[in-house]
Amino acid sequence: NAGVxxxxxxxxxxxxxxxTLLCAQDMNHEYMYWxxxxxxMGLRLIHYSVGEGTTAKGEVPDGYNVSRLKKxxxxxxxxxxxxxxxxxxxxxxxxxxxxxxxxxFGPGTRLTVT
Amino acid sequence: xxxxxxxxxxxxxxxxxxVLLRCNxxxxxxxxxxxxxxxxxxxxxxxxxxxxxxxxxxxxxGFEAEFKKSExxxxxxxxxxxxxxxAEYFCxxxxxxGFQKLVFGTGTRLLVSP
Numbered sequence: 001n002a003g004v005x006x007x008x009x010x011x012x013x014x015x016x017x018x019x020t021l022l023c024a025q026d027m028n029h030e031y032m033y034w035x036x037x038x039x040x041m042g043l044r045l046i047h048y049s050v051g052e053g054t055t056a057k058g059e060v061p062d063g064y065n066v067s068r069l070k071k072x073x074x075x076x077x078x079x080x081x082x083x084x085x086x087x088x089x090x091x092x093x094x095x096x097x098x099x100x101x102x103x104x105f106g107p108g109t110r111l112t113v114t
Numbered sequence: 115x116x117x118x119x120x121x122x123x124x125x126x127x128x129x130x131x132x133v134l135l136r137c138n139x140x141x142x143x144x145x146x147x148x149x150x151x152x153x154x155x156x157x158x159x160x161x162x163x164x165x166x167x168x169x170x171x172x173x174x175x176g177f178e179a180e181f182k183k184s185e186x187x188x189x190x191x192x193x194x195x196x197x198x199x200x201a202e203y204f205c206x207x208x209x210x211x212g213f214q215k216l217v218f219g220t221g222t223r224l225l226v227s228p
Contacts, residue, residue: 045216
């Protein structure tokens, strides 16, 4: 079991460039999440998905798009990167959203936008 | 809405000393609370969770947390710190607004000196 994996681990973009971050999980989880982590702000939810073909906005969705075409994959896209999107991005997955659930996290992608 | 507050962005202890990381919550309904740990350059890993079964919750690596409703607290403790405990620790609460999702505190970095 690889758990939750993220690709790439590091990336540097110029302002205005686009990119896609890939998250994959092999635990057959229904729910998947994208967070960003910034110093002193903890983790903030960008978008999430409750199943294949579904997506929803989280706390800070502006400037990002997502897709969940396959149950095991959750893609995060930046159409026109801005310096404010410099952050560490984490993907997570969980079996359900029930009150005793646990989210499993990937190792993160460190993105710098210059 | 549910929220958590972590007091102290940095906590320094000596190896062998007591570790105490503070988390206070705000919730109008019985809360479900989590502690996660993030080691350098890694994703988040679940330490322990409170789901109302018992007020004293034991987690991995010798950590435990006690739920105190009267103090709206869920502080994390470990009797004797190890160098390997140096990491960032996040308290989180389940937010019950339709889709149940985690809301994280801002994190506390634990520094352990020899």
